[in-house]
Amino acid sequence: MLSITNVSFRYNERAVLNAVSARVHSGDCLAIVGESGSGKSTLLKLIFGQMDVDGGTIFWKDQAILGPKNKLVVGHDFMKYVAQEFDLMPYTSVFENIGDHLSNFYPDEKKARVKELIEVVELEGFENTKVQFLSGGQKQRVALARAIAKRPEIILLDEPFSHIDNFKKQSLRRNLFDYLKTNNIACVLATHDKNDVLSFADQMMVLHGGSVLVTESPSNIYSDPRHPLVAAFFGEYSNINGEFYYAHQITLVDDSLLKATVKHSFYKGHYYLIEADLNGVLVCFKNATALKEGSVVSLTLKR
Known part of the structure; x- marks a missing residue:
């Protein structure tokens, strides 16, 4: 040892x-x-x-x-x-x-x-x-x-x-x-x-x-990354109210209390990485298709 x-x-x-x-x-x-x-x-x-x-x-x-x-x-x-x-x-x-x-x-x-x-x-x-x-x-x-x-x-x-x-x-x-x-x-x-x-x-x-x-x-x-350095090592993440969420843990839904404004869509092969503004916080999530810049979408968080 x-x-x-x-x-x-x-x-x-x-x-x-x-x-x-x-x-x-x-x-x-x-x-x-x-x-x-x-x-x-x-x-x-x-x-x-x-x-x-x-x-x-x-x-x-x-x-x-x-x-x-x-x-x-x-x-x-x-x-x-x-x-x-x-x-x-x-x-x-x-x-x-x-x-x-x-x-x-x-x-x-x-x-x-x-x-x-x-x-x-x-x-x-x-x-x-x-x-x-x-x-x-x-x-x-x-x-x-x-x-x-x-x-x-x-x-x-x-x-x-x-x-x-x-x-x-x-x-x-x-x-x-x-x-x-x-x-x-x-x-x-x-x-x-x-x-x-x-x-x-x-x-x-x-x-x-x-x-x-x-x-x-x-x-x-x-x-349970607990630190932005750790979360960043594994991939795109968002810090929402002190909790770290990877891009696949933020999901687009028809309606929710979490409203975000789309800023960019980045093509990643089998998905798009969406960059959006959530009450002044930049968040990233995965989606099957690109989203229109400036559109308001509803999100849900899954851990």
Whole structure:
């Protein structure tokens, strides 16, 4: 189990993280979300031992995770970290990059292992391509495969799908998180994407200004956001009398006491997002068709 207890970190006298605590069991995934600059990447670096904590402790099982002041070589054999900057060998092939740390004493096993990982990250056909000729998204997939090649006990992922196009992102998510769960690998994931969280994270930590707003299951946080930052992470929302409503929870009806004036209709594919004025408050709701600007409509709220 990963144990993070009251971890604090300062940079140039500025508090970056304040008394952050969390627990991650083997095979579980903790998603860390928050605005840019909230401390997500910093926390991953502290967990990896790349920087020293200013307060608190970090343990994997019974082993303390120490920073550069106490450990000359950064990192541990049981932990891998995929940063936003890929640590790859550009002049060697995809196969060589992924298999770099696998033993050459068992060439058949190595070949089978690399083949398995190439399938996980959906890079079939690129085995012999040099990394320098890959796109950013393909390089990110090589970095992911390289990180899980030796079956770490825990993996740290910083925006792991940020360079990957939507054509591949959905299936890659499923493949990777299924692989981690099946192999009982703990995962700590920093992300801005709700799709990384809702279906795959066991716990979700929301950071704001370096402090933890909430840590709970994604379903609990989604159902009761309690903070505009949390509601905004999951999508369009409206603050009506201090309560947060997602766009699908506000419905157009024939008549009600809630009257709103339509301002804009935004085409979203299978629905329109309607922006309207409700007694001076801007609200957003979904509707099957566009509505005429300036028209007055009746709404109902559903939680």
